[in-house]
Amino acid sequence: MKKLFTILAIIASILAIILSVLPVSNLAIIPSIFALICGLVAFYLSKKSGEVKKIIQFTFLLTIIALAITTYKSLFNTVEVANTTVLEKKEAKSEEEAIEELNELDIDDIDIDDSDIEDIDIDE
Amino acid sequence: MMSNRFIIALLLLALNLSAQNDAIAAGEKLTYSAAYNMSGILTDIAEVTMETSSVKTSKAALLRLKCTAATYSKWDNFFKIRDLYESYVNPKTLTPYLYKRDINEGNYYKYMKYTFKHKTKTVKSQLKKKNNFEENKNIVINSGTKDIVSTLYKIRLFDYKNMSVGARKSLTIIFDRKEFKGQITYLGKETINTAIGKKECYKLAIGSNQTDVLKGKNSNFLWLTADGNKIPVYGKFKIPVGNGELKIKSATGLKH
Numbered sequence: 504m505k506k507l508f509t510i511l512a513i514i515a516s517i518l519a520i521i522l523s524v525l526p527v528s529n530l531a532i533i534p535s536i537f538a539l540i541c542g543l544v545a546f547y548l549s550k551k552s553g554e555v556k557k558i559i560q561f562t563f564l565l566t567i568i569a570l571a572i573t574t575y576k577s578l579f580n581t582v583e584v585a586n587t588t589v590l591e592k593k594e595a596k597s598e599e600e601a602i603e604e605l606n607e608l609d610i611d612d613i614d615i616d617d618s619d620i621e622d623i624d625i626d627e
Numbered sequence: 628m629m630s631n632r633f634i635i636a637l638l639l640l641a642l643n644l645s646a647q648n649d650a651i652a653a654g655e656k657l658t659y660s661a662a663y664n665m666s667g668i669l670t671d672i673a674e675v676t677m678e679t680s681s682v683k684t685s686k687a688a689l690l691r692l693k694c695t696a697a698t699y700s701k702w703d704n705f706f707k708i709r710d711l712y713e714s715y716v717n718p719k720t721l722t723p724y725l726y727k728r729d730i731n732e733g734n735y736y737k738y739m740k741y742t743f744k745h746k747t748k749t750v751k752s753q754l755k756k757k758n759n760f761e762e763n764k765n766i767v768i769n770s771g772t773k774d775i776v777s778t779l780y781k782i783r784l785f786d787y788k789n790m791s792v793g794a795r796k797s798l799t800i801i802f803d804r805k806e807f808k809g810q811i812t813y814l815g816k817e818t819i820n821t822a823i824g825k826k827e828c829y830k831l832a833i834g835s836n837q838t839d840v841l842k843g844k845n846s847n848f849l850w851l852t853a854d855g856n857k858i859p860v861y862g863k864f865k866i867p868v869g870n871g872e873l874k875i876k877s878a879t880g881l882k883h
Contacts (some may be wrong), residue, residue, distance in 0.1 A: 507720065526701040529668045582660070584674045585700040593729060598682070601715055601725055604742070605684040607681045610726055 505552065508545035509559055512538050516562040519569035531569050538566045566567045649717050650783045650857045653690060654683035657858060660876055661696070665869035668805045673708055675873065678780070679880075682715060690718040692776050708732045714776035721781050726774035741774060741801065750820035752804050764804060772799040772806055782849070783857040787813055789831040810834045816853055821860045822876050827853040828860060855883030 515538035522531035542562045549555045659675040673877045682691045696710040708731065715725040726741040738755035748770060754762040773781060778800050785796055792815040799807050814830040828850040846865035851857045858881065862873035 515819075525701075525704060527663075527670050529670050531664060532668060533666070580701060582671050582701075583876055584697045584698050586703060587697055587709075589696060590695060590711065593711060594695070594713075597711065597713060597729065598729055601691075601713065601727065602682060602684055604687070605682070605689065606727055608684075608686075608742070616817065 505545055505548040508541045509556065509562075510560040512541035512545055513558065515541060516565035517571065520565050520572075521541065521554040523572040523576070528573045531573045535566050535570050535573070538562055542566065645746065648721060648784055649854060650882060651679060651690070651721075651780055652880065653679050653850065654719070654880040655679045655882070656877075656879045658876045658878075659873050662872045662874065663869060664872050669872070671699055672702060672877075673760060679780075681718070689715050689724065690721075691715055694776055694779070694781055706733050712776050714774050716777050716780075721773070721777050721784065723774050739803075743768075745770070745849055752799060754804070756766045760806065766801070766804055766806075767797055768801060774800050775800055775802050778809065779859075782811060782831070783851060783859070785811075787851070787853070787857070811849075814848075819861060820851055822874065823860070826850075826860055828855070829853050856881045 515534040519534040519538055522528065522534065543557055545558050546555060550594045601624065628810065647795045655678065657659055657677040659677070660671055661675050663670045663672055673696050675694065678693045678695075680691045680693070682689045692714045692777040693714040694710075698706065698708045702708075706837045710731065711727070711729040713725075714723050716723045722745065723743050724742075725743070726739075728737070730737050736754075736757050740753040742751040748768055750766045750768050750772075752764045752766055754764070755759075778798050781798065788815045792813060794813045796811050796813075797810070799806055810833075812832040812834070814832055816827060817830045818824075818825060818827045829852075831849045831851065833847040833849055848863045849859055850861040851859050856878075858878055859873075860875045860877070864871040864873070866872045
């Protein structure tokens with residue numbers, strides 16, 4: 504029983520650390536809480552039997568680091584979109600190309616001249 | 628007899644008018660943030676914008692519908708998305724003439740172009756991928772088939788005010804050179820809080836007969852404001868673990 508909770512706490516705390524470093528840092532809260540609970544249970548059980556293993560304290564340390572990273576990220580990282588210049592250029596270029604193509608299309612819904620459309624040069 | 632005919636003609640006219648664009652103006656810009664929601668914990672993923680502008684060609688004035696998706700900077704090193712979806716449509720009926728999709732996701736690139744020929748009911752498609760891969764294909768479509776972008780806007784033109792709860796509308800969409808039927812169900816009014824204020828909304832369920840699209844039926848919802856603009860303010864989409872959310876951040880250039 505003691506072993507089981509210790510292993511669960513180790514796994515959960517490692518998972519929390521991994522998640523907290525990734526962009527999904529918010530999700531690290533779930534394994535953090537789990538690791539804390541498992542760690543506390545393992546700690547309590549091993550205290551009862553006398554000997555507390557260092558590894559349990561280590562999981563607490565990992566969990567606290569994970570929580571600290573998560574909190575820091577959620578407080579200080581602004582949510583923004585960067586590097587959109589390429590996309591903006593593409594949008595502008597795409598519109599130019601589209602206008603050229605549409606010029607060759609006969610737009611009128613009812614009266615579309617097929618020969619006109621066939622002329623469109625798709626290859627770029 | 629004469630007056631009956633007149634009334635029928637008037638009704639038809641009214642029906643016809645209701646299918647016209649009375650909600651979408653050129654110069655409208657809607658910004659959303661797409662987030663992943665897992666048991667209440669939100670993670671922002673990307674910014675989605677929907678923009679309209681008028682485009683003048685030598686023969687007509689068209690409406691350009693543009694949707695972009697770009698991941699937030701924290702994701703760029705892991706999985707960078709820069710997607711561009713465009714549709715050039717008739718400003719009154721939202722009938723598409725030209726559709727372009729340019730997606731850049733991580734290392735994946737795909738370009739798709741449809742040229743609609745409504746008279747012959749065909750679509751000329753052009754697919755481009757990395758390493759100069761190119762494929763041209765002609766697809767036969769049904770009348771009224773729209774691309775995904777103009778469908779998104781078309782949803783806003785339905786007359787929800789006079790719709791009863793549970794009423795359905797079906798739409799034919801062409802995506803990845805295949806046609807599939809989409810269906811929206813009106814679920815009534817609901818008031819929700821959004822970034823642009825508390826809004827009374829029409830709640831819609833979005834389903835399709837292709838079951839593998841976003842898994843399951845009636846688990847995708849969309850909220851449109853219950854005013855003249857009918858802008859989508861909130862969307863909820865079921866994915867295998869957790870769900871995706873689309874929340875409005877700002878709306879400018881609205882018609883009403």
